[in-house]
Every structure is written in C-alpha cells, then in structure tokens.
Amino acid sequence: MVRSYGKKLMAGSVVIGMLAIGMGAASTAGAFSASAAHPATSLAAAEALASFENGANASLSGGANIVGKTVVFQVYTDESTSFFVPAVNGAKAAAALTGLNLDLEYSNSDDATQVNQLEVAIASHVAGIAASLPDGATDKAICAAEAAHIPVLAWNVDGLTGSALNCVEGFIGQDFVSAGQVIAQRMVSDGAIKKGDHVFCPVETTTAVYAVQRYQGVMDVLSKLGASCSLLAVGFGASGAETTMVDYLLGHRQTSAILALGSTPLTVAVAAAQKAGLKVPIGGFDLTNNILTGIKSGQIMATVDQQPYSQGFFAVLQLALQLKYALFPSSMNTGGTGLVDSSNVDQVLSLVPNYQ
Numbered sequence: 001m002v003r004s005y006g007k008k009l010m011a012g013s014v015v016i017g018m019l020a021i022g023m024g025a026a027s028t029a030g031a032f033s034a035s036a037a038h039p040a041t042s043l044a045a046a047e048a049l050a051s052f053e054n055g056a057n058a059s060l061s062g063g064a065n066i067v068g069k070t071v072v073f074q075v076y077t078d079e080s081t082s083f084f085v086p087a088v089n090g091a092k093a094a095a096a097l098t099g100l101n102l103d104l105e106y107s108n109s110d111d112a113t114q115v116n117q118l119e120v121a122i123a124s125h126v127a128g129i130a131a132s133l134p135d136g137a138t139d140k141a142i143c144a145a146e147a148a149h150i151p152v153l154a155w156n157v158d159g160l161t162g163s164a165l166n167c168v169e170g171f172i173g174q175d176f177v178s179a180g181q182v183i184a185q186r187m188v189s190d191g192a193i194k195k196g197d198h199v200f201c202p203v204e205t206t207t208a209v210y211a212v213q214r215y216q217g218v219m220d221v222l223s224k225l226g227a228s229c230s231l232l233a234v235g236f237g238a239s240g241a242e243t244t245m246v247d248y249l250l251g252h253r254q255t256s257a258i259l260a261l262g263s264t265p266l267t268v269a270v271a272a273a274q275k276a277g278l279k280v281p282i283g284g285f286d287l288t289n290n291i292l293t294g295i296k297s298g299q300i301m302a303t304v305d306q307q308p309y310s311q312g313f314f315a316v317l318q319l320a321l322q323l324k325y326a327l328f329p330s331s332m333n334t335g336g337t338g339l340v341d342s343s344n345v346d347q348v349l350s351l352v353p354n355y356q
Contacts, residue, residue: 047051054246060098064167067099070248071232072121073312073318074105074131076114076157077121079237082288083263083308085353087156090312091130098320100127109236111137122148128319130312131152134208136161143167151322155315156308159209170329172315174306176210180217182262183283183304186339188259192281192301197222197256199229202245202265214261214285227256234265242268242275249276260284263291266303270294276344285356287348295345305348307335311354 044320060066073091075084088099090103090259095102107114113133121129129145131138139160145152146167155172169286188192189340201218203211215231221228221294232248241264249255249272259271260266263286270290273280282294283301286308294300311334337339340348 007276011072021119026088030054038218059159060320060324063326064183066127066320066323068101069099069127069323070101070103071095071104071125071128071130072073072103072117072126073316074107074114074129075116076107076109076134078106078108081236081264082267083286084156087278089354090314092312092317094313094316094320098317098324100316100320100323107175107213111135114138115141118142122150126150127323130155130172130319132156133159133204134210135159136164139164139167140277140285141243143287151319151327151329153318155311157208157210160315169319170331171351172311172318172332173334174210174304175333176213177217177220179214179304179306180214181220182217182339183285183302184218184221186302187259187281187283188225190281190301192283193225193227193257193259195225195227197225197227198254199227200245200248200252200255200258201231201261202234202241202248202258202269203231203261204234204236204241204264206231211261215321218259218261229259233263236264238264238268241265244276245269245272249278253278255280257281258284258288262286266291270299281322286350288350292340292345292349295340296349297341298342302341303337305338305340305356307338307356309332 028347047057051102074216076220077084092102105117107117115138118138122145129150131154134155134157136159138275142152143164144161151171154168158168177216193199197224201215205211218229234244245268257280258269260269261284266286267290268285268289271280280300281301283303287303287305291300297338304325314332321327322329
C-alpha cells in the first residue's frame with residue numbers, strides 16, 4: 001500500500017484549500033476545459049493562462065507574499081513520455097493560479113541527473129520541490145532539502161527508502177497495490193485470465209516502487225487462481241518497449257494475457273501482440289491516445305486511470321498553501337482504482353493527453 005504519514009493531514013484539507021482559491025480559479029478552470037473540448041478556443045485559453053503568469057492575477061489572498069517564489073517540479077523521465085503531459089499541465093495551472101514561478105525539470109530517467117538537479121535546487125534556495133521519485137537514489141538529496149528547510153512533496157511515485165521516507169511532507173499519487181488488484185480482478189472476472197494461465201506483465205522498470213507494488217496487487221489476485229505473471233522491464237521509450245515485448249511474446253507462445261504495469265508497455269501492447277502473431281486479452285494502466293484507441297476497438301479490455309493532472313496540480317498547490325498559509329501538506333490518493341473501458345472511454349477521449 002502507499003504509505004501514510006502519521007503527521008500528515010487528510011486529503012480533505014487539500015479540497016478545502018482548493019475551494020479557498022475562489023472565483024479566480026473557477027474562471028481559469030473554465031478556460032482549460034473549453035480548450036480541451038473545443039480546440040478553436042485554445043488561443044483564448046492560452047491567453048487566460050498567460051494573464052495569471054508572474055502572479056499578475058494570482059487568486060490567493062492574505063498570508064505571506066509568495067508571488068514569484070520558485071518551486072521545482074521534477075519529472076523523472078524525459079519530455080517524450082506522454083503520461084506526464086497532463087501532470088505538467090496541472091503543475092503549470094497551479095503555479096499560475098498562485099503566483100509561483102515553476103522551474104520544470106526533466107531527469108531523463110537517470111538517477112545521477114535527478115540528484116544533480118535536486119542539489120542545484122537546494123543550492124539555489126528554491127521555495128519548494130515536487131518530485132517523482134522512482135527509487136532510493138535520491139534519499140540523501142531529498143533529506144538534504146529537508147535539512148535546508150525546503151518543503152518536498154513526492155508525486156506520482158515515492159521510492160525513498162529507510163529514514164528518507166520521513167524527508168518528504170506528503171505523497172500525491174496512486175495506491176499501487178489496490179490498483180493492481182482492481183485491474184487483475186477485472187480481467188479475472190471477465191474471463192480473460194483463468195486458472196493456471198501464464199500472464200505477461202511488462203513494465204518500464206522492475207525496480208521502481210510503482211512496479212513492485214502494482215505487481216504485488218496483481219499477484220494477490222492471480223495467485224488465488226494458480227496463475228503466474230512474468231515481470232519484464234521494457235524501458236520508457238515506446239519503440240524499444242515494443243521490440244522487447246515482441247521478442248518476449250515470440251519466445252513465450254503460451255502467454256494467455258498481457259497485463260501491462262505501466263503506460264509505455266500498455267501503449268504498445270496491441271502492436272506488440274499483433275507483430276508476435278498473438279491474439280490475447282490486454283489490460284493495464286494509464287491513458288494515452290493509443291490506449292484509448294485500443295479500448296474503442298475492443299483490443300484493450302480496461303485501464304486504470306491514475307489522474308496525473310491532479311498529481312501535478314495538487315503537488316504545486318499544496319506547496320503554495322504551505323508557503324502562503326503555513327498549511328502542512330496532505331497525502332492524497334489520486335483516483336487510483338477508477339477503470340476506463342468501453343462503457344466510459346468516450347468521456348475522456350477529448351481530454352487526452354492534456355488533462356488525462
């Protein structure tokens with residue numbers, strides 16, 4: 001399960017803080033929604049967002065003056081990973097609403113790069129840090145930020161280890177174990193996975209906490225059937241992931257289903273199965289255009305929506321609330337167990353990739 005913090009507030013305080021933004025937030029949210037539903041209004045939406053830049057119309061009143069203070073929003077992968085597009089958009093929207101200056105950093109899936117970026121942020125005395133932390137490589141740097149009195153929120157994934165677990169003030173993301181249980185149970189209930197089946201579980205990296213915990217949730221369900229699931233790292237790049245998955249499927253013709261534990265392998269799962277000459281049930285995690293197309297065509301059964309826009313938005317918003325009002329950040333489960341399938345896929349088609 002995603003860890004909870006005894007000293008943290010409950011997620012309800014985040015909602016209260018969100019409501020405190022008031023009418024200014026409502027008008028901006030409307031601009032974003034209009035852009036998503038009607039591309040012709042994208043210029044108007046961009047202009048509306050621009051009007052909030054540099055805190056010109058920041059909506060938070062009272063408290064400390066935070067306009068222009070810099071917070072780092074760190075994405076572990078590079079810009080090509082489409083999953084993080086809505087997370088970045090959410091972070092930008094929260095920064096614009098609150099007057100913060102957002103320093104957007106991509107770590108290119110490299111631990112050394114991420115650590116270096118964090119060390120630079122600490123030396124620059126930034127006001128706060130929101131970071132996706134796939135493993136314990138950043139333990140020392142995150143605790144150095146805490147020692148420098150820089151608030152840190154983990155978002156999307158928190159792979160810190162040992163005492164470093166206490167060096168972040170909250171986690172905004174999915175309950176990975178529960179999410180793994182939900183998608184596995186859906187595939188079992190629909191007859192896609194049966195007793196004794198051999199399932200393929202590709203994931204970007206097998207060592208990241210999201211992979212470990214999603215796999216745990218999946219196996220909580222499959223082990224009761226005597227079914228197995230082969231865990232395989234395929235990387236974050238779509239092309240490389242597809243090639244790796246094709247090679248696996250060609251060598252494992254007994255594969256009964258694909259349960260992808262990340263957005264990259266699910267995005268390419270349909271193509272990989274076709275190239276390997278296999279027709280098997282497919283399910284997994286996250287929303288991309290390819291995934292939604294697969295659901296519309298019936299080639300993908302269902303996917304778990306973890307709502308990355310909320311992850312980016314609330315991570316930055318909570319830093320703003322802490323800096324302005326000394327409100328301690330909350331841990332927050334963003335969606336987590338909501339499934340997108342043929343019954344509701346049309347509701348999110350126009351929202352990917354900008355907001356979902």
